[in-house]
Amino acid sequence: MSTTSKAANSDGKLLVLTPGMGAVATTFIAGVESVRKGLSKPIGSLTQMQTIRLGARSENRSPLIKDFLPLADLDDIVFGGWDVKPDNVYDACVHAQVLKSQDLDPIADFLKTIKPMSAAFEQKYVKKLDGPNVKKFETKKDLADQLREDIRKKKEETGATRAVMVWCGSTEVYQSPSECHMSIEAFEKGLENNDESIAPSQLYAYAAIKEGVPYANGAPNLSADFPALIQLAEKNGVPIAGKDFKTGQTLMKTILAPGFKTRMLGIRGWFSTNILGNRDGEVLDDPDSFKSKEVTKAGVLDTILQPDSYKDLYKDLYHKVRINYYPPRGDEKEGWDNIDIFGWLGYPMQIKVDFLCRDSILAAPIVLDLALFLDLASRQGKSGIQEWLSFYFKSPQVEDGHVQEHDIFIQHFRLKNTLRVMGGEEPVTHLSENYDSYK
Numbered sequence: 001m002s003t004t005s006k007a008a009n010s011d012g013k014l015l016v017l018t019p020g021m022g023a024v025a026t027t028f029i030a031g032v033e034s035v036r037k038g039l040s041k042p043i044g045s046l047t048q049m050q051t052i053r054l055g056a057r058s059e060n061r062s063p064l065i066k067d068f069l070p071l072a073d074l075d076d077i078v079f080g081g082w083d084v085k086p087d088n089v090y091d092a093c094v095h096a097q098v099l100k101s102q103d104l105d106p107i108a109d110f111l112k113t114i115k116p117m118s119a120a121f122e123q124k125y126v127k128k129l130d131g132p133n134v135k136k137f138e139t140k141k142d143l144a145d146q147l148r149e150d151i152r153k154k155k156e157e158t159g160a161t162r163a164v165m166v167w168c169g170s171t172e173v174y175q176s177p178s179e180c181h182m183s184i185e186a187f188e189k190g191l192e193n194n195d196e197s198i199a200p201s202q203l204y205a206y207a208a209i210k211e212g213v214p215y216a217n218g219a220p221n222l223s224a225d226f227p228a229l230i231q232l233a234e235k236n237g238v239p240i241a242g243k244d245f246k247t248g249q250t251l252m253k254t255i256l257a258p259g260f261k262t263r264m265l266g267i268r269g270w271f272s273t274n275i276l277g278n279r280d281g282e283v284l285d286d287p288d289s290f291k292s293k294e295v296t297k298a299g300v301l302d303t304i305l306q307p308d309s310y311k312d313l314y315k316d317l318y319h320k321v322r323i324n325y326y327p328p329r330g331d332e333k334e335g336w337d338n339i340d341i342f343g344w345l346g347y348p349m350q351i352k353v354d355f356l357c358r359d360s361i362l363a364a365p366i367v368l369d370l371a372l373f374l375d376l377a378s379r380q381g382k383s384g385i386q387e388w389l390s391f392y393f394k395s396p397q398v399e400d401g402h403v404q405e406h407d408i409f410i411q412h413f414r415l416k417n418t419l420r421v422m423g424g425e426e427p428v429t430h431l432s433e434n435y436d437s438y439k
C-alpha cells in the first residue's frame, strides 16, 4: 500500500500556478490559507474530506483519501499566478466580494504577499476585459518563452520541487480547432507566425506542458483541448485535464438527470437560466465568450439521457441555457431550472429548482483537488488526458473516439476506482460475490 511511501513521494513544496487571479483563484488561495491556520474546514474538497472504502465493507477499511494516497499536504502548497490586473491576492479578494472581511482579515498579511506576474493577454480574445499588467511581445513564441521563464523563476523563488497549473482566467471567445492545432509542429510554427487562432490560454498550457507541469483548464476555452497539445502532453509525460469547472447549475443538472433516467421518467423540456454579477458574468455578457460556455453547458443532458436509446422518453427534449449578467448579485449567482417531466401513461409533472449558490465557493475546492490529483498523477507517471478527473468538469476532455461521461455518479465511481488502483488496491465492484468475506 502506498501510505508507507507517502513522505518520499510527496517530498518538497508544490507550486500551484493559476493563470487568472480573480474570484475563483483568490477564493481558493484564501481558503487553503484559512484551513492551514485552523480557521476553517475544507468543505467541498474530496482530497481533504472524503473517505475511500477499500475491500469488502466488512473489512471496515475506509481511510481518508489523503491518508490513503501520497497527496501533497496543504502546508506544502505555495502559490503563484498571472493576471491582467495588478492587484495582490488580498485586494483581488476584496474586489471579488466572495469572502467576508472576518475571514480575510486574519490572513490578510499572507494574501498581500502574493502578486500576479504580468499576463500573456490580448483583448481580442476576452473583449470585455482590459488591464495594465500585460507582457510585451513580438511573436507568440516570445510570449510562451516568457511564461516558461516565469514558471522556472517562481519555482526557484518559492523553493518548490514541483508545480501544477490550473487555468482560472476569463472565458475566451469561442474557437474550434484550426490547422495550427493539429500537430506540435504546426502549433510551434503558428507561435512563430502569430497565428490568430492561438489564444493566450493555449500559450499558458503550452508553457506548462513544455516545463513538465500538469495542466487543468477550468474554463470552456480550447486551451489544451486539441491534438497538438495532447500529443505534446503525451510526449513529455505530462497529465492534463479539462474543461470548465462543474459548479452551479450544471452540477445540479448532472445530479438530477441521472436520477430521472434511472427511474425511466421522461423529460420534455429543461429550461435553465442564471443571473450573476461578477467579472466572469461581465465577460460572458460578450456573445463570443458566452458561445464557449453555451457549448460546454448544453452537451451534458444528451450523454446522460441517451435519447437515441430512449426515444419515448427523451427524443423531443427541448434544452435551453441562458446566462444573464446582473451586477447587483455579484458572485452570488441564482440559477433557475424549470424541468417538464412526464411519468406513467405520459402524465406531465414539473420540477422547479432555484439554486442560490456562490460560484467561487463551489469552484475553489475543485481547484485544490485538481492540483493535488494532477500532481499525484504526474508522480505516478501518468500522461495525456486524465479522463478519471471528468467528475470536476462540465465538458470533460476525453481521448479521441471516447464518449464524454457526464453522470456525476459514474464519474465519481470512476474517480474513486482510479484512486484505489493508484494506491495498489482492487477496484470496488459492489458485487457481493466478488468479495471473499461474503462467500
Ligand SMILES: NC(=O)c1ccc[n+]([C@@H]2O[C@H](COP(=O)([O-])OP(=O)(O)OC[C@H]3O[C@@H](n4cnc5c(N)ncnc54)[C@H](O)[C@@H]3O)[C@@H](O)[C@H]2O)c1
Residues within 6 Å of the ligand: 019, 020, 021, 022, 023, 024, 025, 082, 083, 084, 085, 096, 119, 120, 121, 122, 126, 129, 131, 167, 168, 169, 170, 171, 172, 200, 201, 218, 219, 220, 244, 245, 246, 247, 248, 278, 279, 280, 283, 358, 359, 360, 362, 363
Ligand atoms: N466560478 C465558477 O463557478 C466557475 C465555474 C466554471 C468555470 N469558471 C470559469 O473560471 C474562470 C474564472 O472565473 P472567475 O469567477 O474567477 O472570473 P474572474 O473574472 O473573477 O477572474 C478571471 C481573471 O482572469 C484574468 N485573466 C483573463 N485573461 C487572462 C490572461 N490571459 N492571463 C492572465 N489573467 C487573465 C482576469 O483579469 C480576471 O482577474 C472563468 O473562465 C469562468 O468562466 C468559473
